[in-house]
Amino acid sequence: MYTQAMDTAGREPAERPAAGEGTPALRSADELPLEQRFDARIDAGEFIEAKDWMPEHYRRTLLRQISQHAHSEIVGMLPEGRWITRAPTLKRKAILLAKVQDEGGHGLYLYAAAETLGSSRDQMIQALHSGKSKYSSIFNYPTLTWADVGTIGWLVDGAAIMNQVPICRCSYAPYARAMVRICREESFHQRQGFESLLTMMQGGTEAQRAMVQDAVDRWWWPAVMMFGPPDDQSPNSAQSMRWGIKRFSNDDLRQKFIDAAVDQARELGVTLPDPALRWNEARQHHDHGPIDWAEFWRVIAGDGPCNRERIHARVQAWEEGAWVREAALAHERRQAVQQQAA
């Protein structure tokens, strides 16, 4: 998952852009030709590699987006992870185990991509734990029933695919390469979720169908919010599009997601909880009801149903893993000594 909703810097005190971020930095005479060359490469659709010169603002924007994306992947393991021991069959357990493991892998690819921009893994983890760095708002909602797991696959991974496929062509090559691998797995995640819900809707009991509908009722609006604030309230979007970091606006991606979900909901036999949702012949898209942006900003700012629980779980895992990191470093040191002796 899960990047578009990350375009939120500047709204909360903890996320205030640092000096030079948010406004174009003053350039030295040396930098001007470098920046012109950089802009020309972007305009020509070329990829930028880690070793290439890049404007500081571009580097910071990418670092913020990729690290927040990485955090979203690993925090995203938590809501579903708690269902691994309670999956209804061995098959579902194996699928969920593989999916949660995939998300951990996505986090690792993305932390590695972010490290190429000059931040250490420890710095990024510290920023997550202190609340300075954000992750996708969607993971601050609880998973109350087994149907939530299928619904996350269908809607949350489905929204992630809409967001992430365009990033496979992002101008920063290490990020684009990571996304190619990630998108292949996200598409499996979406399909397993849909198939799990379809099984309950078509072959299940009345209670199971009601459980699916309840999960869809709770996850629909948070999933719609995953695309981030409306375009007119998304201050970083224009620059990110200019730099080829972002290819479509938040509202365009949200519309694509809603249009696709309406057809899929019909196939499933569930009702999307938006009475204003209807086809608009003139626009050739679905109209939808108002989105509660106050809720979105509240959750991003740290006051969603599970924000504290999620950060607590991450900090605890980090502390309990200290001995593993120490052992790995000791092993590395010993190998280096052995290599020198050989």
Ligand SMILES: [Fe+2]
């Ligand atoms: Fe993922």
Ligand SMILES: [Fe+2]
């Ligand atoms: Fe996923």
